[in-house]
Each structure stands twice: as structure tokens, then as C-alpha cells.
């Protein structure tokens with residue numbers, strides 16, 4: 001089995017792949033301890049290798065890799081920044097500064113776009129947009145807060161916006177809110193939709209010959225109607241990880 005990890009700022013997403021690259025198990029954990037525990041269950045198949053992407057600090061990532069190697073006796077391959085991969089060029093002035101999760105969704109998007117320009121939006125805790133032309137030149141991108149961060153900022157910096165976000169998860173209607181929870185949740189959703197619409201408009205301006213729009217991340221479903229023809233691709237980070245980090249026994 002190959003263990004795949006997407007180490008985000010708040011959570012670690014993991015998957016187990018069979019030799020035939022079939023996903024046999026997945027999970028989401030909030031700490032290294034919880035990850036080790038989840039993978040130490042009696043029914044967990046034997047691990048052969050790990051590949052991972054991390055946007056955490058080098059120290060934190062190194063620590064996790066060492067722990068996995070020590071616990072399961074497996075090599076850990078980490079996706080590292082490169083300036084060019086298979087004709088796709090990182091557009092950052094310093095390519096090492098581009099978040100690795102962004103780079104991986106860019107690689108996955110270019111592959112799916114099959115020669116067309118593309119914009120890929122990853123809607124999670126933070127939201128990122130990246131634009132790539134038909135020649136595979138990454139034009140750069142944008143970062144803004146996602147719904148969880150917008151909600152938290154409002155709660156942190158006001159005195160009278162107080163509610164348990166737990167109760168907000170079902171609140172996705174678009175009529176003007178008549179309670180605080182409705183007003184905030186619907187307002188944040190409009191922010192997200194507005195961002196996505198603006199990215200689409202920008203991509204149309206930049207890529208007159210047409211472009212593909214890809215949506216991924218936990219909140220992709222919420223904005224899919226904003227862009228006609230947008231393709232929701234779950235697990236784009238993992239798709240890119242497989243491209244950037246092929247393993248011998250695959």
C-alpha cells in the first residue's frame with residue numbers, strides 16, 4: 001500500500017492506494033498523533049511507501065516524516081518545488097514560495113485541460129486561484145480567506161456576532177439573512193461566489209481562445225453554478241501529488 005498525505009494548515013488528509021492505484025481507505029485527522037493512531041489499527045494493510053505534500057513548516061514536516069519512517073519503516077517522498085515540470089512553468093518570481101498544494105493542483109489541472117488554458121480554484125480554509133496559459137506558463141494567482149476564515153474573523157473582531165458555526169453548516173440559502181447566523185453565512189457565501197466569478201471574468205479576458213475552469217477543495221460544490229462549464233475535481237492535490245512524486249512500485 002502507498003500512503004498519501006496532504007498536510008494542510010489545519011488538517012492532514014490521508015489515503016491508502018493499492019498497487020493498482022485504487023483508493024482503498026481515506027481519512028482526515030487533526031494531528032500527527034491521530035494520524036499514527038489511525039494507521040496503526042490492526043486491520044491497516046502493510047505500508048510500502050509514503051508520498052506527501054505539506055504547506056506546514058519544514059520542521060513540522062520533517063518531524064512527521066521521521067515519525068512515519070520510524071513507526072512503519074517506510075520511505076517518505078515529499079513533493080518539492082521545481083521551476084518547470086513537464087513543460088509547466090511555475091510563474092512565481094521565486095518558485096520556492098508558491099504553496100506546494102497550489103503547484104500540485106496546477107499540474108493536475110494542466111493535465112486535465114489537455115492543451116487549453118486553465119484556471120484552478122482550490123476552495124478550502126484559504127481559497128487560491130491559479131491561472132495557466134495554453135503553453136503551460138503559470139501566470140500567477142490569488143489567495144484569499146475561505147468561508148471558515150471569514151467567519152472566524154467576524155466572530156473575533158465584533159462583539160455581537162456570536163454563534164456556533166456547527167449550526168451554520170446547513171445554511172446555504174441566498175435570500176437576505178433575517179438572523180445573524182443567516183446574514184453572516186450568506187454574506188460569506190456571496191464573497192466566495194463573487195471571488196470565483198471575478199476569476200472567471202479575468203480568465204476570459206486573459207485567455208481569449210477559451211479556458212477550462214477547475215474547482216476543488218471542500219467548498220467547491222458551493223460555487224459550482226457561478227461558472228458555466230466548471231468542472232469539480234475532488235482530490236486534485238492528490239492527483240498532482242501522483243504526477244510530481246511517482247513511486248517505483250506503481
Ligand SMILES: Nc1ncnc2c1ncn2[C@@H]1O[C@H](COP(=O)(O)OP(=O)(O)OP(=O)(O)O)[C@@H](O)[C@H]1O
Nearest residue numbers: 008009010011012123124125126147148217218219
Ligand atoms: N467533510 C468535511 N470535512 C471538513 N470540511 C468540509 C467537509 N465538507 C465540506 N467542508 C468544507 O470544506 C472546507 C475545507 O476545505 P478543505 O478540506 O479543502 O480545506 P483545506 O484548505 O485543504 O484545509 P487545510 O487548512 O487543512 O489546508 C471548509 O470550509 C468546510 O466547510
Ligand SMILES: CC(C)(CO)[C@@H](O)C(=O)NCCC(=O)O
Nearest residue numbers: 055097098099100101102126143
Ligand atoms: C495559500 C495556502 C495556505 C493554501 O493552502 C498555501 O498554498 C500556502 O501556504 N502557500 C504559500 C504562499 C503562496 O503560495 O504564495
Ligand SMILES: [K+]
Nearest residue numbers: 008101122124
Ligand atoms: K488545501
